[in-house]
Amino acid sequence: MNSNKKAMNSNKKAIIAAAAIMAVIASASMILGIQTQKSQHALAQTSNRTAASASGAITMLPMTKPVMVTPSQTTKKEFWINTVHFDGITSLHAAVANPLSAQNTPLHPAENPPANSTVPSGGGFRIVLPNKVGAWDFRSFTFAPDQIIVNQGDEVTLHFVGVQGVHHLITVDGVGTFPLNRGEIHTVSFIANSPGTITFLCSVHLPNMIGQILVLPKSA
Numbered sequence: 001m002n003s004n005k006k007a008m009n010s011n012k013k014a015i016i017a018a019a020a021i022m023a024v025i026a027s028a029s030m031i032l033g034i035q036t037q038k039s040q041h042a043l044a045q046t047s048n049r050t051a052a053s054a055s056g057a058i059t060m061l062p063m064t065k066p067v068m069v070t071p072s073q074t075t076k077k078e079f080w081i082n083t084v085h086f087d088g089i090t091s092l093h094a095a096v097a098n099p100l101s102a103q104n105t106p107l108h109p110a111e112n113p114p115a116n117s118t119v120p121s122g123g124g125f126r127i128v129l130p131n132k133v134g135a136w137d138f139r140s141f142t143f144a145p146d147q148i149i150v151n152q153g154d155e156v157t158l159h160f161v162g163v164q165g166v167h168h169l170i171t172v173d174g175v176g177t178f179p180l181n182r183g184e185i186h187t188v189s190f191i192a193n194s195p196g197t198i199t200f201l202c203s204v205h206l207p208n209m210i211g212q213i214l215v216l217p218k219s220a
């Protein structure tokens, strides 16, 4: 009997323990279930918002159609012309790998300045010979853009933007001359009455800081 009682007691304990485990599993799955439902609900809300914003807040613009302009048509044309210099900075010494640098730049070979090099006079080109660490530079000034096409009769507006180069002295043929310093914008407007070319240049940085406006003739 004693052994039976012990067995019954141990069975009861096992049943109680199993019930307790089942309760824990059930409550856990309920919690998980609720959480899943919440997640799904949140997702549904999110997708609803996306749908709402897609249908309301975000407006789809109609496709723009290209407008064909023929030389017989005149329009207003506006251009932003930046002062630019390109720099070919290099070194007498080959680049060395820097294990501390996050930038994995390929090794650059050593470069010597061209022997007996002369650059055209006028300030538009500049060569700076190697400094004490071997760096040297070849610089070229230009306008960006330097080629512009308009139609005869167009009302043309040019905004000259002083981006690079400390000082420029710019002439637009038939329009005028004006200084332009870095950080300044100077605007000129004119009507391109005659077909042909209109030159614009910077007298500080010739011969390369020069551009042309090609005026196409008005067709009959």
Ligand SMILES: [Cu+2]
Pocket (backbone or CB within 6 Å): 083, 141, 165, 167, 168, 169, 202, 203, 204, 205, 209
């Ligand atoms: Cu210039």
